Each structure stands twice: as structure tokens, then as C-alpha cells.
Amino acid sequence: MSAVPSVAMQHAIALSLGASVVRSADLIDRVMEHGFHYRGYVSNAVAKAVRCGMILRVGEGLARNYRLNPDWKIDQAALAAAQAQRVRGTRPGMTGAQKARSAAGGYEGPAFDKGPLTPSIGTVCQSQEDLEGELPPYLGGRLVDSLHNHFDRIFGGVE
Structure with a gap:
């Protein structure tokens, strides 16, 4: 299992955070608005994003506020391939x-x-x-x- 979220998930997290600081529950809800249907999957991806350094935890103690790491760069070629795969009809699998x-x-x-x-x-x-x-x-x-x-x-x- 990868320690980094998928490229599509990275893109959704980056769009959801923008330049602001967002609470964990709100971040998960915003990412789910990008087409991810399972809350547990999104929650796991957010935890992976914290571990790999994509997003940074803001605050001390029990606060679960996050912001995007300004040094994080998404691989644009992999993002384009992931977006092309999400287009209906080009997804792998059976019709x-x-x-x-x-x-x-x-x-x-x-x-x-x-x-x-x-x-x-x-x-x-x-x-x-x-x-x-x-x-x-x-x-x-x-x-x-x-x-x-x-x-x-x-x-x-x-x-």
C-alpha cells in the first residue's frame, strides 16, 4: 500500500484546502464533494497526506486543522493521466x-x-x-x- 495518496486524491485535497486553514471534518467533506464517496477512504487519504508532508497540521494539542504545504508539487503528467482515466468510457474494466x-x-x-x-x-x-x-x-x-x-x-x- 502506498504511503502517498493517489494523484486524483492529491488534486482534490489541494483544491479543497487552497491557501486557507481547514478543520479536518470540513476538509473531508470538501474532498468528498470532488466525487469520492467513502468517508473512510477520504479520511485515510488525509492521514497519508499528513504523513507524506503534503499537508501540514496547524495548531497544538487536539486541534485537527490543516493547510497545504507550499513546497508540495503534484506530478502534472500523472494528474493528466488520472483525469483522462476518469472520463467515461476510458476507464479500465468491463462494460x-x-x-x-x-x-x-x-x-x-x-x-x-x-x-x-x-x-x-x-x-x-x-x-x-x-x-x-x-x-x-x-x-x-x-x-x-x-x-x-x-x-x-x-x-x-x-x-
Whole structure:
């Protein structure tokens, strides 16, 4: 684990502090306004920023007031790369369609595919049978819905 907050977090902390002295709770709230959703994550990042010298503690005793270290410089190339990565569509990871395809891969057989209907129900259904050989109701409901959809695709609108 890094002893320095991420470049995006450094940028948010620097924007939140500016040239003023800010209480710890207010600093965390301001950083969260920059798109960071988890208070614990932001609190940890502020603690890392203090340890690495990015921000300085002002006051004595229990006071938790901070100001930006004037000597701290953010790596502009890393900041530009982090901002480009935050742009929608360029983030690494799976898209919604890829997630749906990988999630649907666990279901096999005609009730889950758009292929032709065959007597086989699929391996997932076989593993879900209880001792009497009956399918659980939730799986049966999915089979019925799938068959209705398949029927509608074949006979679409014929009554």
C-alpha cells in the first residue's frame, strides 16, 4: 500500500484546502464533494497526506486543522493521466454488456439461450433438482418466462 495518496486524491485535497486553514471534518467533506464517496477512504487519504508532508497540521494539542504545504508539487503528467482515466468510457474494466455476457455464461440450455428448443434443460437445472427430482419454484418461473419469450419470438403477434 502506498504511503502517498493517489494523484486524483492529491488534486482534490489541494483544491479543497487552497491557501486557507481547514478543520479536518470540513476538509473531508470538501474532498468528498470532488466525487469520492467513502468517508473512510477520504479520511485515510488525509492521514497519508499528513504523513507524506503534503499537508501540514496547524495548531497544538487536539486541534485537527490543516493547510497545504507550499513546497508540495503534484506530478502534472500523472494528474493528466488520472483525469483522462476518469472520463467515461476510458476507464479500465468491463462494460455493462461484457458483465451481462459473463454473468449469463453460467446458464446453459434452451431455456436460457435463443437457440432451438430441445428436450435438454441444461446442467444448471440438473444441479438445482431437489431429492424428489423437482425444480425449485424460482427456476421453474424462469423456465416458463423463457418459453413464453421464445414463443412470442416465433409467433410474434399471431392470435
